[in-house]
Amino acid sequence: MNPIVPAVLGPLAAAVAIPLLRRAPAAPALLGAIVALAAGGALAVGIAHGTRAELLLPGLPGLPLRLIATPLTALLSLVVAGVGTLVLIYAVGYMKGDPERVRFFATMSFFIAAMQALVLAGDWISLLAAWELIGLSSYLLIGFWHARPGVGAAALRAFLYTRSADLGLYTAAFLFIAHTGTGVLPSAPLSGPAATLAGLLLLLAAMGKSAQTPLQDWLQRAMAGPTPVSALLHSATLVAAGAILLIRAEPLLTPGARLAVGVVGGVTTVVAGLIALGERDLKRLLAASTSSQYGLMLVAVGAGAPLAALLHLIAHAAIKSSLFLGAGVFQHARGGTGFARLRGAGRAHPRVFLGFTVAGLALAGVPPLSGFFTKDAVIAAALAGRHAPLLAPLALAGTLLTGAYVARALRLLWRGAGEEHRVPGLGWMGAGFAGLAVAAAGLGAAVGPIAAWAGGPLPVASGAGVFGLAAAFAGLALGWFVPGARLLGPLRRAAEGGFALAGGLDFWVARPALALARGCDRLEQALYAGVLGIGRLGLTLARSVRRGDERGIDGLIFALARGARTLGSRARALQTGLVHRELALAAAGAAVLLAALAVGLAGFR
């Protein structure tokens, strides 16, 4: 069998089976994810042996759906399934006792299936469809505890932000299909201004999903869902989709579009890093950090090194999911993730803290952990790329800020003490967490092989390692020894407000849209009243006409009535009350009808 089928169908079948079976919902979910993982392995083995699997499905006329296995897509499929499996293992413990487990595991399986379709997509329509379906899955999962206050708003915000940006992908896809005449990916590059436009539209789409400035706000608020959802959403699925899109589309970007990608990424990595530094909630800090790290990936794409972005994406997937899973344990232990509650939580759970620290240091870029190698590749790309004077300082600033907020979080978890709760299901949670933490630590060894597999040379630049290490350690030291508020200085207020420009998108987009809607509604009422007015005018007119012609019309009507009465008396003569005569007439009538029908049928062809 074509291994692409189980790669998507495994988790999809689980999503269908779970609500039907209803018992032990975690088992089919895990099975589905493992099937997808095995299928991803089979795809990779196939590619190693020189066969690239491809699956064609009927779609629209002339535009079939297509899923393909290339070194890149197979690798991403493995990452998605791998992270998905470990997060699901964790979730078995985390969701213990939740009455809605069936819905949770079904939606998670659907999420993984949609993400598998996204990474394996071989045409624009499949990509777009999967792109929107992961948006749906995120909406359902962020809104999982829908009865709680504020949850609906968070889910709505996540879906609307990403869908608004999705217009970029829609329009870019239309451009590519219209100009190349086919929906196949990878597309042939466009020429002229359309090429830059398409690149910018793809960037817009990626900015929405990867929560890049100024569209970063939704991600921090998307913490309303269960922690495993955040772990998956931030690492290998929803947020990753934006960077994956740009990595895959990098050959299509014009120099101008590339510069825009790099600048957006560079600005985001700094802005989101500052936001993370100003946070007072661990999960929100991690969310801001996600934007910041995806900013680094965009810098690498903008510098023309999608391979560096891919490596950082993979390492970040392991790192960030472990951080969230660790934070989830602390959350259960302390009843929340506000800094005030978490003081000393790490000391109370040393093994979880160890994993959390390893992942955190990997994120900061401390050797020999995975993040060191991948961040090194990103910084090298920025230094060696075309816009080095612009992008390299931003990348280094982002690295510095990463060290600072990581150290701040670690310090908080280590110092002080708080009230502990018993954490149920710790065994499953620990297993999933440990798996991801080990990956976060050790993936650095895979950087070389992965680069060789994806078929590109790693970017090199003299001094990249030194600069990167210096920035990372300086950041760690600053974050540990200097309080965050002092570190931010005059930027503190702006950072805590999420750098929302004059009220943010709510002010610039949502409010005008709602005002426009109300305006339409007012126009609507005016139109309705106008139509009624015309109706009344007509009636008035009719009345006045009647008044004028009262006599003439009345006369006519009376004449008609007289005529009718005369006819009636003639007809009465026919209805003499004798049954046989009426029957005869009825029969004659029926005969006429039948004759008409017969004539009609005779004429039937």
Add this chain to the structure above:
Amino acid sequence: MPIVTVTLFTPLLGALLVLSGGLHSARRAHGIGIATTAVTLLGALAMWARGVGPSGFSQVEQFAWIPSIGAAYRVGVDGISLPLVLLTALLFLLAAVYSARIRERAPAYVILMLLLETASIGTFTALDGLLFYVFFEVSLVSMYFMIAGWGHEDRQRAALMFFLYTLLGSLPLLLAILGLYLGSSPHTFDMRVWIAHPPLSGTAATLALIAMLVTFAVKIPIFPVHTWLPAAHVEAPTAGSVILAGVMLKFGTYGLVRFALQMTPEAFRAAGVVILILGVVSALYGAFAALAQTDLKRLVAYTSVNHMGYVVVAVAVAALASGPAVRALALDGAVLQMVSHGLVTGALFLLVGMIQDRAHTRETAAFGGLLQVVPGLGWAFVLAAFASLGLPGLAHFPAEFQIFLATLRVSPPAVVVVIGIVVTAALYLRAIGRTFFGELPARWAAMADLNLREWLAVAPLLVLTVVVGVAPFWVLDVIHTTTAWLHL
């Protein structure tokens, strides 16, 4: 066997059957109603199984009616009308199932519905101009009585407004039909002749087009002659709304393709940009007007203006298209959008009706947290809402994708209409958030979830919404057979 004719007149036969039993037994009337609409659906499925040929009309059945003036009973289908016939038959069956709880003057209600079904199928299958007009008008009368007799509080006024609006609206069509008749030589009402050799040209064609546009714009409806729609929907009984939105709005877009585009192609092309702008404005206006609504039924009604606006955009794009491939793309999208809208909006109106049956209100502010008590109804609504906002894998996506793609290829600035999908997303998510998420007011704590009858009415639509979304080709193949060969 003349399957088209049998399918067309089965509902009428059922209506006579109900009539013959007197106007007393509700059970008997509903039984006959459901059985008749089910048989009609079988007939439509048989027509579907027979399929359509690549050019012109298939399954044509005809006999002389008024030979002296060239009017005849002519029916048949092509890839544009056949999916609409199937949709009509399905929606009437489901509406009959849903309506089975109506006790008040049930036989009269069933008779009207069956009469309306014959008129609706007749409108889609008629191949004679006069016959088309007769069916078109009969449908109006039946719907008027349905709203006036079984609607909500202010029904008389809404019904009258609906009737006058669409009646005045349809008079110009009669003039256009007469014009086409007089322009053809020898004089005939045969629509196939009108399509093969458009009888009018120059100013006459333009005048005929304007007349047709007035009629169909009211019916579709297009901004600013859409005001009857929300008024009618708000007062109409649930099944009436399902039929009105699911079937009768398609008369307008079907007429736009069948008459305006096919019979006055040159004039249509000349006016294409104007019609395109009308469609874009209508789609965006409908979306924004819907965003301001707090009454669930009005909200769904306004999204109809948005969705039908896309169809108008698609037809205009088809007229402006330079090549047959793009034209087919646009028309595929237009026809599929009509089908999808029937399925999705039908489901939404049913679900809103079910909410109203329970709560006797449709104001979102009165609700909250309903998912906790009626998860079946709630998730069904979420699914239908996401379909309506154009989510991939559900019915509207393939249609809207084709429409937008064709629009970009023919008239790039008009692709701004794509903003509508964000606005519809916003309004549905707001409605879901206010109605189904959050805290549950105590007075709804005892609300009952969907019963078997309600599931029977709504589940087929939801299933088909997914089926059309995932595998649109089973409908598109039929549509494309005709659109690919359409010569304008």
